[in-house]
Amino acid sequence: MxxxxxxxxxxxxxxxxxxxxxxxxxxxxxxxxxxxxxxxxxxxxxxxxxxxxxxxxxxxxxxxxxxxxxxxxxxxxxxxxxxxxxxxxxxxxxxxxxxxxxxxxxxxxxxxxxxxxxxxxxxxxxxxxxxxxxxxxxxxxxxxxxxxxxxxxxxxxxxxxxxxxxxxxxxxxxxxxxxxxxxxxxxxxxxxxxxxxxxxxxGFDQGNMVTVISDKNEEISRRIMAEIDRGVTLLHGKGAYTGKEREVLICAVRKSEFARLKSIIREIDHSAFVVTTEAGEILGEGFKPVNKDGTF
Structure with missing residues (x-):
């Protein structure tokens, strides 16, 4: 040791x-x-x-x-x-x-x-x-x-x-x-x-954080995981105006994968509400790994 x-x-x-x-x-x-x-x-x-x-x-x-x-x-x-x-x-x-x-x-x-x-x-x-x-x-x-x-x-x-x-x-x-x-x-x-x-x-770890609100998030998430091989998180949300409960999809992708992600969302639900945020750096599985000593 x-x-x-x-x-x-x-x-x-x-x-x-x-x-x-x-x-x-x-x-x-x-x-x-x-x-x-x-x-x-x-x-x-x-x-x-x-x-x-x-x-x-x-x-x-x-x-x-x-x-x-x-x-x-x-x-x-x-x-x-x-x-x-x-x-x-x-x-x-x-x-x-x-x-x-x-x-x-x-x-x-x-x-x-x-x-x-x-x-x-x-x-x-x-x-x-x-x-x-x-x-x-x-x-x-x-x-x-x-x-x-x-x-x-x-x-x-x-x-x-x-x-x-x-x-x-x-x-x-x-x-x-x-x-x-x-x-x-x-x-x-x-x-x-x-x-x-x-x-x-x-430069090599920049990407986009995408938040999707859609009635078809389950199907969207399956396509993302199968075709882009990216993890997806589904959060429980509630519309403040409508009071309707629905799931909110969150996914981080590299810039080179972003166009394909948008295409998947558009193909499944063209009325989905999508918010895209620039991610200066993405750490974790599939991106830059975090070492045990805290370095990257």
Whole structure:
């Protein structure tokens, strides 16, 4: 039993380090080769490090990122817990070393069109961060600040908290760089990185949650299970106006299966009442599995 646990721990550590190394390399390319040369600060601590480096140029970007993150890491240990904080330190150190010691000395810098620099910078940054996020880690900065903000204002969503911090950094970049274009390109880069992160993390598990109210739900459910091989849940419901009791069908499907699901419903009951909800991620049997340790 202990040997099995040890192998599982070693495998998890190897995957964590692999994701950190590859993700940090891609992330560093986005920062060093595309955004920093164009004076684009794409939000977060990395964007703040670009601004600081532009003003004083005393330390490289990776070192500046680590220094800015020190007080945030301390707050993370106090308020967010040790496990998450140690993971963040690991990823932060690797990404900072990758920026200063691997990408900066050896990789070429793109000096062409600013729009292309913003787009490709955002794509590389998003792809690198997504690989790190997939293993349950972060590079600190924005994620720590947003989590701390949500401790004080729990009604604020994670996305809004991160957006608030990133927009503040982009606004500062416009003041420091002395033009609005830097901020506008920063917004483009931030948008691209966000889209890439969502595509990598959720892209293969996005789908639709469908709620069907019909007098023929039993037949619809049998067709769904037979033809799409998806589970169906039937809930007991009651119409508030009519007082009539009926079953409510709920089913989650991938986007590629949604058209067939609609076709089945239309063939059986064209008067069925159907509500479709976008599902950013679907976990469980038939989709992304949930491991015993709580990871995905």
């Amino acid at each position: 202990k040997n099995t646990d040890s192998r599982k721990w070693a495998r998890g550590l190897a995957l964590d380090l692999g994701a950190d190394l590859i993700g940090s390399l891609i992330f560093a390319v986005g920062i060093v080769c595309f955004t920093e040369p164009a004076n684009i600060a794409p939000g977060g601590v990395s964007g703040l490090a670009i601004i600081v480096n532009y003003l004083w140029d005393v330390l490289p970007i990776g070192a500046v990122s680590m220094i800015i993150n020190i007080p945030l890491i301390i707050l993370s240990f106090i308020y967010l817990g040790k496990k998450a904080s140690w993971r963040t330190i690991k990823s932060l150190v690797i990404s900072s070393l990758m920026i200063d010691w691997v990408v900066t000395p050896f990789f070429p810098v793109y000096q062409g069109d600013l729009l292309l620099g913003a787009v490709f910078g955002g794509v590389f940054i998003g792809a690198g961060l997504a690989l790190i996020f997939l293993r349950g880690s972060t590079t600190g900065g924005t994620e720590i600040v947003s989590n701390l903000m949500r401790l004080r204002w729990p009604h604020i969503s994670m996305g809004r908290a991160i957006l608030f911090v990133d927009c503040a950094v982009i606004a500062l970049s416009m003041v420091v760089f002395g033009n609005m274009e830097s901020g506008m390109y920063g917004i483009i880069s931030l948008f691209c990185s966000t889209k890439v992160i969502d595509a990598i993390i959720y």
